[in-house]
Amino acid sequence: MILALTSRNIKEIFRNRMRIGFLLGMPIAFMLIFNVAFGSSGEEIINVGIIDLDNSEISATYIENLGNISGINIISYDNEENALKDLKDGNILAYMTIPEHFGENMMLIWNNSNLEIDLKIKYDETLPNTASKFISIVTSYTLQFSRVSIPLRIDSEPINISYEKNLVNFFAPGIVIFGLMVLIPTAGGMITHDKEKGFMERILTTPVTSTQILLGYSLPLFIVALIQIATYMGVGFALGMKIYGNIFLLFAVYILTALWCIGIGMIISAWAKREDQAEPFSWIFMIPVAMLSGLWFPLENMHPVVKAIANLFPSTYSVNAARALVLKGSEFSAISNSIYILIVTTVILFLVGIFLFKKLVVK
Amino acid sequence: MIAIETHGLTKEFNGLIAVDNLNLKIKKGELFSLLGPNGAGKTTTIKMLSCLLNPTHGKIRILEYDAVEQPYEVKKVIGVSPQETVISEFLNSWENLELIGRLHRMDKKTIKERSKELLETLGLMERAKDPVHKLSGGMKRRLSLIMALIHDPAILFLDEPTLGLDPQSRRAIWEYIRKFKGEKTILLTTHYMEEADQLSDRIGIIDEGRIVALDTPERLKERYSKKKVVLVEGENIENVKGKYTIDNNRLVIEDGDIKGIVERLSKEGVIIKSIKTEEPTLEEVFIEITGKELRE
Ligand SMILES: Nc1ncnc2c1ncn2[C@@H]1O[C@H](COP(=O)(O)OP(=O)(O)OP(=O)(O)O)[C@@H](O)[C@H]1O
Ligand SMILES: [Mg+2]
Numbered sequence: 001m002i003l004a005l006t007s008r009n010i011k012e013i014f015r016n017r018m019r020i021g022f023l024l025g026m027p028i029a030f031m032l033i034f035n036v037a038f039g040s041s042g043e044e045i046i047n048v049g050i051i052d053l054d055n056s057e058i059s060a061t062y063i064e065n066l067g068n069i070s071g072i073n074i075i076s077y078d079n080e081e082n083a084l085k086d087l088k089d090g091n092i093l094a095y096m097t098i099p100e101h102f103g104e105n106m107m108l109i110w111n112n113s114n115l116e117i118d119l120k121i122k123y124d125e126t127l128p129n130t131a132s133k134f135i136s137i138v139t140s141y142t143l144q145f146s147r148v149s150i151p152l153r154i155d156s157e158p159i160n161i162s163y164e165k166n167l168v169n170f171f172a173p174g175i176v177i178f179g180l181m182v183l184i185p186t187a188g189g190m191i192t193h194d195k196e197k198g199f200m201e202r203i204l205t206t207p208v209t210s211t212q213i214l215l216g217y218s219l220p221l222f223i224v225a226l227i228q229i230a231t232y233m234g235v236g237f238a239l240g241m242k243i244y245g246n247i248f249l250l251f252a253v254y255i256l257t258a259l260w261c262i263g264i265g266m267i268i269s270a271w272a273k274r275e276d277q278a279e280p281f282s283w284i285f286m287i288p289v290a291m292l293s294g295l296w297f298p299l300e301n302m303h304p305v306v307k308a309i310a311n312l313f314p315s316t317y318s319v320n321a322a323r324a325l326v327l328k329g330s331e332f333s334a335i336s337n338s339i340y341i342l343i344v345t346t347v348i349l350f351l352v353g354i355f356l357f358k359k360l361v362v363k
Numbered sequence: 364m365i366a367i368e369t370h371g372l373t374k375e376f377n378g379l380i381a382v383d384n385l386n387l388k389i390k391k392g393e394l395f396s397l398l399g400p401n402g403a404g405k406t407t408t409i410k411m412l413s414c415l416l417n418p419t420h421g422k423i424r425i426l427e428y429d430a431v432e433q434p435y436e437v438k439k440v441i442g443v444s445p446q447e448t449v450i451s452e453f454l455n456s457w458e459n460l461e462l463i464g465r466l467h468r469m470d471k472k473t474i475k476e477r478s479k480e481l482l483e484t485l486g487l488m489e490r491a492k493d494p495v496h497k498l499s500g501g502m503k504r505r506l507s508l509i510m511a512l513i514h515d516p517a518i519l520f521l522d523e524p525t526l527g528l529d530p531q532s533r534r535a536i537w538e539y540i541r542k543f544k545g546e547k548t549i550l551l552t553t554h555y556m557e558e559a560d561q562l563s564d565r566i567g568i569i570d571e572g573r574i575v576a577l578d579t580p581e582r583l584k585e586r587y588s589k590k591k592v593v594l595v596e597g598e599n600i601e602n603v604k605g606k607y608t609i610d611n612n613r614l615v616i617e618d619g620d621i622k623g624i625v626e627r628l629s630k631e632g633v634i635i636k637s638i639k640t641e642e643p644t645l646e647e648v649f650i651e652i653t654g655k656e657l658r659e
Contacts, residue, residue, distance in 0.1 A: 001465070001466060001468070003465075004461075004462055004465035004466055005462070005466070008451055008454060008458070008462045011453055011454055011458065012451060012452075012453045012454070015453035015454075015494065016453055197447075197449060198445050198447050198449040199449055199450075199451065201410075201415050201445065201449070202443070202445060202449045202463075202510070203466065204414075204415055205413050205414070205415065205438060205441065205442075205443040206438055206463060206466035206467055207435045207438040207439045207466070207467065207468075208466055209435075
């Protein structure tokens with residue numbers, strides 16, 4: 001029974017090119033576009049400003065050698081004001097302040113002292129990926145320059161550099177989750193289409209229960225979700241994505257994401273009478289939610305009210321958990337709260353879905 | 364044996380009474396037609412009988428089951444062909460039939476055999492492997508109909524089964540339905556008088572949710588329509604005495620006795636050029652009872 005419906009729905013999804021295009025094609029296109037747009041790795045020259053407060057021979061050598069690194073073009077500033085102005089005008093995308101006593105401290109370090117080097121970097125927060133590239137260059141260069149492993153502190157605003165950043169790593173989890181969220185309009189549209197065209201009634205003239213129908217629609221969508229996840233990950237790896245955390249835990253997060261998306265789609269379809277209500281409604285719901293939950297850009301700098309609203313959406317927990325796993329290699333304990341919230345949300349959504357479906361069966 | 368029985372069946376939609384206190388008794392093996400104008404309540408009746416709508420009041424028995432209490436039992440024995448064409452667009456005809464067959468728990472082999480027979484009978488075999496969105500409207504319609512037959516149900520609800528079909532396909536379907544006569548219980552709705560007349564054992568004329576007449580086609584015609592009418596063309600017809608009318612230079616006589624008429628008219632000096640009789644039609648019965656024309 002369930003399998004008969006499942007196989008029908010799988011065929012309906014895969015033979016409908018529009019549908020499958022949206023589910024698989026769009027997020028992949030996103031990844032490629034993001035990668036090309038922000039990731040022209042290495043070839044591009046980054047303009048950075050330097051303010052040398054030390055003015056020693058050592059600091060001059062430091063700056064000169066930094067300028068020799070390919071891809072970096074250094075512009076010197078006398079004071080922070082001018083540098084900030086150029087940063088705001090977009091002439092440079094970051095500037096670094098070399099503190100007083102930099103040279104002296106470096107000398108001491110070379111003589112085996114345990115000193116900390118403090119570098120301040122300010123960067124354009126709209127270009128976090130290019131900035132992070134600069135930061136990692138500075139990090140490795142400074143360590144090289146000091147010749148020994150010193151406690152180097154780089155004060156970067158607004159994002160710290162405690163973990164290694166990689167462009168694909170940063171945007172891939174968000175795009176995967178956005179791709180899975182396309183299941184909302186897919187589920188909503190598909191079930192509403194069948195309601196509108198009388199197909200649901202036709203199924204209801206056969207001896208099936210509402211739970212069987214519900215599973216007959218969720219199962220194929222779940223299979224589609226598995227294919228989506230595998231495809232997105234494949235494309236991510238091809239673009240150089242590296243997962244620092246447990247990959248199975250990441251799968252679990254994605255699978256939970258797929259389930260709550262299917263649940264929401266089902267609830268929308270139980271409510272909507274016509275497909276032309278369900279599909280646009282799903283998108284209108286999805287886009288702001290995707291933005292608010294930090295799928296495309298980080299949430300850190302948002303207004304607290306926005307953050308509070310974002311915490312109402314399961315997508316926020318999905319993307320936080322996924323990003324923590326991919327970028328920081330977090331342990332389960334670090335994301336367990338997000339996972340529990342996702343599980344509870346999924347269960348609630350499905351219970352509501354089953355309840356609404358039961359009402360849909362007999363009018 | 365009664366196959367379908369309703370008691371005081373009523374459906375209200377926010378104050379609008381779509382079906383009003385319907386009492387029906389349809390015998391096993393009978394073909395019963397519901398004939399009525401748009402909005403009469405035919406589809407609503409079928410939906411209640413097939414457990415898609417709960418009645419506002421009243422009882423429904425399908426064989427030994429109560430349709431409200433035991434919908435799953437009822438659904439096992441019925442086949443429903445909806446008024447709209449309802450098929451799965453991206454499947455082909457085989458797959459559409461297979462889906463309904465499997466939902467009725469048939470095994471794959473039986474589904475195959477039945478599908479083959481149905482597709483052949485209704486002339487769909489040639490295009491059976493095309494996704495159905497590529498079929499013509501009439502072909503889709505035929506597929507939608509045979510999806511109600513795949514599991515060989517004892518009771519069939521056919522809501523306007525031949526809507527939008529060409530005469531040839533319509534006749535093929537009539538032939539097919541006739542084969543079931545006496546064997547399956549069929550409730551069909553239709554707008555085609557000829558269809559109701561030719562196929563039905565009994566006809567219920569429904570208007571504004573009520574059955575306004577119910578009998579065999581023959582008796583309905585006998586009871587409600589004018590008598591057989593004889594039309595005579597010829598010379599001197601204006602001189603004929605008696606209760607006749609002249610319409611379009613033709614003498615209209617409401618009497619079926621052609622022999623008597625010919626004798627009488629020749630006595631009165633009429634030279635007959637042509638003479639023909641008009642049978643009463645269901646259409647007349649319908650207009651007589653409901654005061655409405657049917658859409659065709
Ligand atoms: N879901 C519904 N909600 C409100 N009113 C409805 C609903 N379904 C049917 N009706 C109304 O009930 C009445 C009977 O409709 P029904 O579809 O049963 O007529 P019908 O005899 O099948 O007509 P047709 O020949 O056009 O198919 C109509 O007035 C219709 O508007
Ligand atoms: Mg109707």
